[in-house]
Amino acid sequence: EKETFSTSILQCLSTCSEIMKEVKMNWYNKLRYELAPPVFVIFFTAFSLLIPYFGRDGIELVSLVPSLIGSAFSWTFIGIIFFWAWLWLILERKKYYGPLTTDATTALYKGRGFVYYWATITAYVLCETFRPGLSSIIYNSMPDIIGSLNIVAFSLCVFFYFLPSEIQRNSKFPKVYIFYRGKEIHLKFLGVDAKQLIISRIGLMMWQLLILAFFIASLDIYGFNFPNFTSVLIQSVYLGKFYYWEKGYYYTLDITLDRIGYYLVWGCLVWVPSFYTFTSFFLVGHPPIISNGLAFLFGLFGVVSILMNYWVDAQKLHFRSSPDGRCVIWGNPARFIRAKYKDHLGKEKSSLLLTSGLWGVARHLNYTFEIATSIFWCLPGLWLGIQPLLYIPFIIILLFHRVFRDEEKCEAKYGSFWTQYCEKVPYRLIPNVF
Numbered sequence: 001e002k003e004t005f006s007t008s009i010l011q012c013l014s015t016c017s018e019i020m021k022e023v024k025m026n027w028y029n030k031l032r033y034e035l036a037p038p039v040f041v042i043f044f045t046a047f048s049l050l051i052p053y054f055g056r057d058g059i060e061l062v063s064l065v066p067s068l069i070g071s072a073f074s075w076t077f078i079g080i081i082f083f084w085a086w087l088w089l090i091l092e093r094k095k096y097y098g099p100l101t102t103d104a105t106t107a108l109y110k111g112r113g114f115v116y117y118w119a120t121i122t123a124y125v126l127c128e129t130f131r132p133g134l135s136s137i138i139y140n141s142m143p144d145i146i147g148s149l150n151i152v153a154f155s156l157c158v159f160f161y162f163l164p165s166e167i168q169r170n171s172k173f174p175k176v177y178i179f180y181r182g183k184e185i186h187l188k189f190l191g192v193d194a195k196q197l198i199i200s201r202i203g204l205m206m207w208q209l210l211i212l213a214f215f216i217a218s219l220d221i222y223g224f225n226f227p228n229f230t231s232v233l234i235q236s237v238y239l240g241k242f243y244y245w246e247k248g249y250y251y252t253l254d255i256t257l258d259r260i261g262y263y264l265v266w267g268c269l270v271w272v273p274s275f276y277t278f279t280s281f282f283l284v285g286h287p288p289i290i291s292n293g294l295a296f297l298f299g300l301f302g303v304v305s306i307l308m309n310y311w312v313d314a315q316k317l318h319f320r321s322s323p324d325g326r327c328v329i330w331g332n333p334a335r336f337i338r339a340k341y342k343d344h345l346g347k348e349k350s351s352l353l354l355t356s357g358l359w360g361v362a363r364h365l366n367y368t369f370e371i372a373t374s375i376f377w378c379l380p381g382l383w384l385g386i387q388p389l390l391y392i393p394f395i396i397i398l399l400f401h402r403v404f405r406d407e408e409k410c411e412a413k414y415g416s417f418w419t420q421y422c423e424k425v426p427y428r429l430i431p432n433v434f
C-alpha cells in the first residue's frame with residue numbers, strides 16, 4: 001500500500017511539473033509573440049521621435065510635434081538619398097548570388113559596395129562645398145528627418161505586411177508578431193533586392209552621411225575637436241569596412257534568418273539613422289572634454305577592434321569558401337567538425353564548423369570586438385552625461401540577444417554536432433568568463 005501511495009505521489013509530482021513547464025512555455029510564448037512586439041514597436045518608435053530632445057539643449061517637446069510629418073527639406077533630403085541608393089543598384093551590372101537561407105531561397109545582389117561608399121561620400125563633400133552650411137541644416141533638421149523616415153518606414157512595413165505570401169497563410173503566429181518579424185526572407189522591391197537596398201545601401205549610408213554632417217556642423221559651432229573627430233573616424237572606418245566586406249554581410253543572420261518586417265525595415269531606416277548616430281549628434285551641442293592623448297588611444301583601440309572583428313568574420317568566410325574546409329589557419333590545417341543537418345525538404349546535408357583559429361577561442365568573438373568598437377567610439381563623450389554612452393548598453397543587449405538567437409538556430413539545425421562544438425569551444429564571448 002505504501003508503494004502504491006509513493007508511486008501516485010511521484011506521478012502527481014511529475015504531472016505538476018509537466019503542467020508548470022507548459023504554463024511557463026505558454027507565458028514565454030505569450031511574451032515573445034504577443035506582448036513584446038507591440039511594446040517594442042510603440043517604445044522604439046516613440047523613443048526615435050524624442051531623440052533630438054535628448055541630444056540637443058533648448059528643444060521644447062511641443063516643438064517636435066510639427067516634425068512628425070517632416071518638412072520640405074527633410075523630404076527632399078531623404079528623397080535624394082533613397083533615389084541615389086536605388087539608382088546605383090539599378091544601373092549596376094555586376095551581379096552575384098547570396099547563400100541559401102533557411103527557406104532554401106537565395107537572392108541576387110548587385111554592385112560593389114566599396115565604390116558606392118566612396119562615391120557617396122565624395123558626392124556629399126561636393127554638395128557641402130557648393131552649398132556651405134548644408135551640414136548645419138541637416139543637423140538642425142534632425143527632428144523633421146526622423147519624422148519623414150518614420151512615415152516612409154511604416155508605409156513600407158505595412159506594404160510588406162500586406163504582400164501576399166505563402167508563409168503568412170501557413171503561419172500560426174499572431175499578426176502583430178508577423179508585422180514585427182516580417183514574412184519573407186527575400187523580396188524584390190523596385191527591381192532590386194529589398195534587404196540590400198534598405199539595410200546596406202540606405203540605412204548604413206545614412207549613418208555615414210549623418211555623422212559626417214554632424215562633424216562638419218560641429219566645426220561651425222566650436223571648431224576642430226580631436227576627440228569628436230576620433231569618434232567619427234572610428235565609425236567611418238567601421239562603415240568603410242562594412243562596404244568593403246558587403247558580400248560577406250549577405251552570409252549573416254540578418255540575411256539568412258531574419259525577415260523583412262519592422263525589426264529590419266524600420267530598424268535600418270529609422271533606428272540606425274537616429275540612434276546609431278546619436279553619440280555624434282549629441283557631441284555637436286556638447287564638445288568633448290577628454291584630452292587629445294586619451295582620444296588618440298581610444299581611436300587606436302577602436303580601429304584595432306574593427307580589424308579584429310573583420311578578421312573573425314573573414315576567417316569564417318575564408319574557411320567556408322575553401323573546398324571541404326581545406327585551408328590553413330594560423331599556420332596549420334583548419335580543424336573542424338563535420339556537422340550533419342536536414343534541409344527544409346528533410347534531405348541530409350552537411351556543413352563545417354571551424355574549431356581552430358579565432359573560432360576556436362570563443363563562439364562569437366566577432367561580437368566581442370563589435371562591442372569593443374562601439375565602446376571606443378562612444379568614450380570621447382566621457383564626462384558629458386550618459387547620453388553619448390547610451391549606444392553601449394543597447395549594443396550589448398542586442399548582441400547578447402543575438403548570441404542566444406543564433407545558438408537556438410544552430411542547436412535546432414545541427415543538434416548533437418552543435419553540442420560537440422560547444423564542448424570544444426565552451427565560451428561564447430570571452431574565454432574563461434562567458
Ligand SMILES: NC(=O)C1=CN([C@@H]2O[C@H](COP(=O)(O)OP(=O)(O)OC[C@H]3O[C@@H](n4cnc5c(N)ncnc54)[C@H](OP(=O)(O)O)[C@@H]3O)[C@@H](O)[C@H]2O)C=CC1
Binds near residue numbers: 254363398406410
Ligand atoms: N552593429 C550591430 O548592430 C551589429 C553588428 N553585427 C556584426 O555583423 C557580423 C555578422 O554577425 P552575425 O550574422 O550575427 O553572426 P555570425 O557571422 O557570427 O554568423 C553566425 C553563423 O555562423 C555559422 N557558424 C557558427 N559557428 C561557426 C563555426 N565555428 N564555423 C563556421 N560557421 C559557424 C552559423 O551559421 P550556419 O547555419 O551557416 O552554420 C551561425 O548561425 C559580425 O561582425 C557582427 O559583429 C551583428 C549584429 C548587430
Ligand SMILES: CC(C)CCC[C@@H](C)[C@H]1CC[C@H]2C3=CC=C4C[C@@H](O)CC[C@]4(C)[C@H]3CC[C@]12C
Binds near residue numbers: 242
Ligand atoms: C527594433 C529595433 C530597435 C532593432 C533594430 C535592429 C537593427 C537596426 C539592427 C539589428 C542587427 C543590426 C546589424 C547587423 C549587422 C551589421 C553588420 C555590421 O558590419 C554593420 C551593421 C549591421 C548591418 C547592423 C545594422 C543594424 C541592425 C540591422
